[in-house]
Amino acid sequence: MGSRRKRTKSKIEVIKENSDYLRAPLAEEVGNDSSHFGKEAIQVLKFHGTYQQDDRDLREGRDRHYIFMIRGRLPGGKMTPDQYLAIDKIADDYADQTLRVTTRQAFQLHGVIKDELKKTLQEINNSLITTLGACGDIVRNVMASPAPDIDGRQARVQAFADDLSDILLPASKAYHEVWLNGDKVYSGKEEVTDSEPLYGHSYLPRKFKVGIALPKDNSIDIYTQDIGLVALFDDDNEIEGFNVIVGGGMGMNHRKEDTFPRLGDDLGYVPREKVVDVVKKIIEIQRDHGDRKNRKQARMKYLIHKWGLEKFENELTERLGYELEPFRELPDFELDLYLGWNRQSDGNWFLGLSIENGRIKDDGALQLKSALRKVVKEYGTGVRLTPNHNVILTDIAEDDKESIEHIFDDHGVLLDDELSNAIKYSMACPALPTCGLAITESERALPDIIRDLDEVLHDLGLEDEKLSVRMTGCPNGCSRPYVADIGFVGRSLDKYTIFIGGDPSGTRLNRKYKDLVERENLVEEVTPLLEHFSKNRINGESFGDFWNRVDVEETELVSA
Incomplete structure (x- = not known):
């Protein structure tokens, strides 16, 4: 029996090469009756700014519940008032009525079904936003x-x-042909061609x-x-x-x-x-x-x-x-999170709002999505999405500041000085139930964890610390947990690896502290670290700086 041929490239590389510059087989499957795309098409689909997902909460036996996540491309996270209002409406009309601010300053729409995918992408482009360049090997x-x-x-x-x-x-015409009927709607400066001078045929x-x-x-x-x-x-x-x-x-x-x-x-x-x-x-x-x-x-x-x-x-x-x-x-x-009121160079103001875990939605007494829509619509504010998945509203006149604060208060939205540092400096990725890479919870788990942790911080007199806590449902690190003071990284179902000693300014990696920690034990496991820090730090050093200086193995604390 002959020896197996040595693999020279991955299967996805072959798919990219055979895609005819991001067309095949996606173009043939867009309009068919299936609720989902095939294995090759979903790889090409990513380059168009869309991921095929499976809502694991809504599965029926082995039958997957197919939905699509769409990600916009917003350099520097900048949106005009009209663009924000358009995306807000698209979220209601085609997605799950929420907007997700990403840690790369983009937005994500979740829950779109395949039958409405093309219409959704067309309406996004009509607002002069593209999803091309938001995902894929580019x-x-x-x-x-x-x-x-x-x-x-x-x-x-x-x-x-x-x-x-x-x-x-990317310079390929495929995006415009597949979703926009060949029309170039986006008003950028890119050339649309049949080749890829920068990326090549394999990207x-x-x-x-x-x-x-x-x-x-x-x-x-x-x-x-x-x-x-x-x-x-x-x-x-x-x-x-x-x-x-x-x-x-x-x-x-x-x-x-x-x-x-x-x-x-x-x-x-x-x-x-x-x-x-x-x-x-x-x-x-x-x-x-x-x-x-x-x-x-x-x-x-x-x-x-x-x-x-x-x-x-x-x-x-x-x-x-x-x-x-x-x-x-x-x-x-x-x-710098740029939260609260800050003066612009033109004399106007901008307001930074902390968006817990980046999810813009209406939920009970917290009517965040409605409040943002009302302020943007009535006052014509620009919108910036931040790397810490927050929102900045720009171009606000001095005389409008008080009335805007009243709108947020009426909708249950807390401003910067009403939130704890623990909440403001925390981040989580979406994870379950929709992300295909997630092995455990993140966005849905962190709110309870961070509030339990906040109680510990208050008990220790550390409530003023700018402690960065970042959580992911898998080790890919979308919320950048490996540079945080404390990182909770998904390890297996309801279990995490704890990392400590990073620098929230992003100039130092943290290191593994404990592995396979149950979700309900995360706060318990880091509490001794916080206690030791509060008693032994010098010169007002941060938690991350302290545990970068102090070897946990040389303390009385026991690590796994």
Whole structure:
């Protein structure tokens, strides 16, 4: 019997190659009578901004309950009032009447059925928002500081994020042909062609994430991006150039030691006029050398880990024809949630609202979705979605502040100074019942956990601590748990791995503390850590800084 042929590429790579630039077999299945797409079509569907899901709460025996999640592409999380109101209505008409703010500053609609998928995508595009570039093995939503203009720099970074996002969009006409009847509705600057000059016929080996930060402001977790750009400014607050960071990423697999979260490396500095060329060349290196056999090793972080930064840098220099300048010194990064009232550069105000776990909905006394709709409609506020899945309402006149606060109060929505730090600094991914990767709860579990934890913090006099707690239903890390003070990462059904010692400013990974902890025991397990921290910290250090300095194995605390 002959030996088996060695696999040269994964099955998904073959699907991408055979897709005719993201058409087949998706185009043939869009209008059929099935409630769902086939295995090959759902892989292509992701590139169009949509995931096929199965609501495990609504399964009947072995029969799956097929629904679709749609994700928008919003560079820097920016939406006009009309766009927000349009998406709000689409959520009511076609989805589950909720909006989900993601940790990449996008929105997600959940619960759309296949018969209404095309109509839903058409209406999203009619609002001048596209879902192309929100998912798949391409550059995802380009992140940027969520704040509207404060001192002249934020607006310039947002404008650059808009331009870069358009430049990095797939060029295939497939999206417009399949969903928009061949019409180009989205008003961006992208060219629509029959080839992919940047991505090639197989696109990238895995998803690719780009974010743009300002000095000190690391609200986007710059070191967790495949490419992080830190904008540097001249004396007139014009962008002079960028520090470039490469090789970050959160995902891992509990059972595979060769998978791990990784923070990016400082690569160098590039003047503004050259930065697009540099970004494209970095993407091309990943396109040409990323692992196409094993998707668990396909992110660019693993390429840099295997090559080493020096080899990666040499490859980039060869492609560019010049070397990057040395990485420029930066001030320490901080996490700013931009909550509460803040002044804009034009004299107006913006209001940052904490959205617990990013879910915008009406639920009993908390009528958050209705309140946001009323304020945006009546006052014409712009909307920004933040990397900590919150919402910022912009362009508010001084005279309207009080009446807007009354609207939120009437709808049971608490403002920044009415919420605990534990709630404000927590994040969770959607997880069960809809995410196909979830192995346990996250969004539905964290509210009770965080309130129990908040009681402990108050008892210890730690209620003013800015303690970041992030939870995921699987180890892929969508809520970026591996840079949090405390990370609860789904391990198996109702069991989690606890990580401690990260830095919410996003510049340090945490480490594993205990494994296979039952959900009901999570707060109990971290309480001794909080007690030890409260008694022994120095100089007002944070929880993460303390447990980065102190070896838990050398204390009386016992770890698994």
